[in-house]
Amino acid sequence: MNFRSDNEAGAHPLILEAVRRAFTAGTAHSYGDDEWTHKVERRLREIFDHPGLVAYPVATGTAANVLALSCCTPPWGAIFCHPASHIAVDEANAPQFYTSGSQLVHVDGKDGKIDPRRLADMLAQPVYGVVHHPQPAAVSITQATECGTAYSPEEIAGLSTSARRHGLKLHMDGARFANALSYIGCAPSELTWRAGVDVLSLGATKNGAMAAEVVVFFDRELAREFEFRRKRGGHLFSKMRLLSAQLDAYFADGLWLANARHANAMARRLVAGLTALKGTSLLYPVHANEIFIALPAHIHDALEEAGAQYHPWPSDRPGERAFRLVTAFDTDPTMVDRFLSIAKTAE
Amino acid sequence: MNFRSDNEAGAHPLILEAVRRAFTAGTAHSYGDDEWTHKVERRLREIFDHPGLVAYPVATGTAANVLALSCCTPPWGAIFCHPASHIAVDEANAPQFYTSGSQLVHVDGKDGKIDPRRLADMLAQPVYGVVHHPQPAAVSITQATECGTAYSPEEIAGLSTSARRHGLKLHMDGARFANALSYIGCAPSELTWRAGVDVLSLGATKNGAMAAEVVVFFDRELAREFEFRRKRGGHLFSKMRLLSAQLDAYFADGLWLANARHANAMARRLVAGLTALKGTSLLYPVHANEIFIALPAHIHDALEEAGAQYHPWPSDRPGERAFRLVTAFDTDPTMVDRFLSIAKTAE
């Protein structure tokens, strides 16, 4: 009963098989000039209904985020992000490293989302062009957020309107983009470029791949230096087909969406079961595949004793013990039910 | 007949199978706290006869080199390397990026090897502790070199003696370490720490893996900051088993050496055939799996027409056209023979 993280899951058989086939297909041009890499870009142009986008595979979510951001800000720029965002707390200053020293400015907001009013106020300061002040350069949002919620297209458009008014770029950390998309139920384009997103870190690793993300630029000009930046970061794979074959299978025949739908469904099943129990309460609405929930001690103890695994999480409410549970593309429904049954018994 | 590069090859079936097995084995702890990663380190301790070494998997050769070097020099340091070295010409300034601005100083020498006398002279300058001058911090050598030659243990020890006299660290870029080792025929320890190497970038990608390298620190203290540096570079894999399962299979049962032996043998077979032809001449001795050779125009034309693929290479001798041919772990001997037969016919 492992609900620790979707990055502890294995990989989807179709993705494994795609990699095997790619690597037994003889020689291939290196560094991305291969059929799999080209195909991934073509697929994404269709999926996002955007024939001009450019797409670059990388292996980790941190690499995707920081390479994307490094195209959005000068070293003296400021990137506005939620204080709980991955780039702020989980990347060991990789954003500052790749941007040669830009500044992350926190914009707080409910449920892991940037408060649009607060952002508008912060961007309306008279700092533009003034040499002393970090220059507002980009807004970075996480979809789904680190609190397991999803921005609606309208919410994104609201933030992007503020950003554009002042010439900032909008980056989306989409490590769990498929989960958000599956929840919102709109077209991929509506959740990205039509809502004003300039560049998207689109994740596959947490959703059935082994290690594959793709940086998708809707604004081609923004990608001008990307390839030099990726190489300089040590993120250009010689045998790129390792990444691209994964991504090709991931985006083929809707696998990415099917995986996300399953993970989300398992989360809803967990939520339904847990919130029915006395003394539990959600920290945030559950939109994607992460659940943040306060559990009474006796329920948690019973689960732990039964071998269930999940992380503790800080709660703002004094005396409360909260936890994070994450489901994945391969979470077994019978495991969910077993988990719930133990919790129910302990109630 | 593709002799363009060993990084255009596929992957060894045992490595593919190991990855498949790892990713169908259920959940595993993320970020390297998994059985495969631990096993790789244990294997390397045995192979290098060094129970204190620490080993960190990364995905690319550039990442391995620059993360290793970033542990060897302060930002105001100088790294001494051959002008043909990968870190100098093929990594888009990644070394300077990861070391926060150190300086690469070129030390020339025959056949891709640093001239020991020249290095000794350069290190004997009165710059130590003087705040104006870049501080000599590390020597980086490539094994096998970019010219396809291999340093002997004695040659390495000679360079390391100079380095140690002045407190410099010795890094080895071993993207083709297995090929060099196979040529020299000594124990891995004799070619590394017993000869004075402090940290080794040990490659698998070019020799049968998909994307896997491992940074091996023989000096544990040097590794103190490595994990923060790897994370900050975006090179920490959440599903680390992708890298470790490859490496585990690579180092098991001598696969790495068998692969290298085959690649080297194919190179020798090519050399034997080609140098027997009138008008050909080697640019450098062939120790590993790279051949640099001048070919008469009619031979080259015939080969090209027959579909053979290999890169042109700059030659110092006026009027001469030179080329690079690379063999790999899976180079087919019948392909070599066909190639030679075409060349012979054209002679």
Place this chain on the structure above:
Amino acid sequence: MNFRSDNEAGAHPLILEAVRRAFTAGTAHSYGDDEWTHKVERRLREIFDHPGLVAYPVATGTAANVLALSCCTPPWGAIFCHPASHIAVDEANAPQFYTSGSQLVHVDGKDGKIDPRRLADMLAQPVYGVVHHPQPAAVSITQATECGTAYSPEEIAGLSTSARRHGLKLHMDGARFANALSYIGCAPSELTWRAGVDVLSLGATKNGAMAAEVVVFFDRELAREFEFRRKRGGHLFSKMRLLSAQLDAYFADGLWLANARHANAMARRLVAGLTALKGTSLLYPVHANEIFIALPAHIHDALEEAGAQYHPWPSDRPGERAFRLVTAFDTDPTMVDRFLSIAKTAE
């Protein structure tokens, strides 16, 4: 009637004369190995009652701050500072540049001071040694603050206790240290190392010098790399006596304190006059030489029309117009009185 900034003032005659004398005294060893530089360090050891301190002159406050901070944090570190601090908003990301990409984390608090409870809470997170998270490395406080207030020794000690508990260094941006010291009225040591400060950026430029600051390390080990960092930043002066002669005169015979006392007295005189007027209100208590005050429109208009110069300042209270007035070492009391008389007339 210029109250725009203390950095618009001229220089004190004794400082000008000291520079003239130093530069007509014949040749002198370069790069700081000169009598003036040595004398400055000796003076500071006496003034701060700390025979082991080391002191390095630099020319700008930004240089002093960021070179000091670069000795306090690794690139993956976090520096905790007030959101209004100079390093956060007025240095164009110089801190991130000099620290190779550390992160500034804002800790809010009243009157420009870090809230000690909030800092303690933020430092008590389980991030230490965890490779994903920026590592808490330093706390930076400003004395006097950007709101014109001064920390008491007890307040500093409170913050330093939190910092030390978790192994963080404490930096003080003392661009207006003399003004704070003059207000508090204690010994320099009590406001610095005895209260837990590890390194101080001690300013002279705003208080009578032309361009001179000195970085004072109370923790000698922390200064180990300083000289390389200063040189690498382009901040090592060949004719160092330009900086040191200014500082020597500044610290001789209490000139620095006399200058600060005068500036503070002029600020108090302004405050007394202005707060007596109807409709005015201070944004923060006035401890040093900066006044933040809301003025009724008719008063401001009258002052402006009379040629008075000072900056507008954002106010949190809707509808209110606030301003910043700064006095300096050479502010003329008759100018203050003229200003007050105009304001009084307009009341």
Place this chain on the structure above:
Amino acid sequence: MNFRSDNEAGAHPLILEAVRRAFTAGTAHSYGDDEWTHKVERRLREIFDHPGLVAYPVATGTAANVLALSCCTPPWGAIFCHPASHIAVDEANAPQFYTSGSQLVHVDGKDGKIDPRRLADMLAQPVYGVVHHPQPAAVSITQATECGTAYSPEEIAGLSTSARRHGLKLHMDGARFANALSYIGCAPSELTWRAGVDVLSLGATKNGAMAAEVVVFFDRELAREFEFRRKRGGHLFSKMRLLSAQLDAYFADGLWLANARHANAMARRLVAGLTALKGTSLLYPVHANEIFIALPAHIHDALEEAGAQYHPWPSDRPGERAFRLVTAFDTDPTMVDRFLSIAKTAE
């Protein structure tokens, strides 16, 4: 008898007086929006016959060089320079720091000058746009060189032709530009932009100022980010008049040229006297104010005993002891004659 360095000299009285006047002239706008700074730019436009140039004062030669270079190269760029250049050996990797990790590539040549053929060959490599290779971005030359020689306008034009063919920028480190100009005897424009120089670090510190250099951009577009870079480096002076008043006096009424003429004349006087002595030989032609000369032991010993001060210098010829002597704007001719008389007596 101090011939150690021109940076050990004092300052010219006219420069000292200009600074005194500037700082007793009341308040002035800060950060360079002052009359002295504007005047310096106007003077330089006249002197260089270039109404479009922009000029930025900074305090040190290293700052001038590295800020200028940071406008000429991306982080993945290569800067071609002589192995003896100040940026390569005397700036503790400041160029790499300010350019976020570019690479310095050494181009050797006689007498401290880049060999034009060698540069042309190095720039003619097929690396442009190839993501693996550092991208050739700038050539940096030193005028006068570190060997005391001066490039002619034709030599500069030769290098600039190579640079422009491949889209590289041409930077000139002019720490001793006035000495070179005085030797060559042409118009300042002929030695700079008319010969293809894009940006010049123009020094005053070594030639009569206390600490003042000015970065002169002949290509205005290149300066676009300069002001943010200067601020981020901590090199923007609040009381900028300290730098500008020095520069204003320096460029007024030909003081800069008079100072350089004197220093050069003193160097020629020394050379004439020394080369007349048996056993002496120059390492390089003497164009500016630096002399590199081999001296017989008995002459050196006699000089040293008499208290003469100058630095030893490495010589390529075995058994030879060489030295560097530097004259300055204020070198006393009677001191030169005394020095020569001691040498003559010892012959």
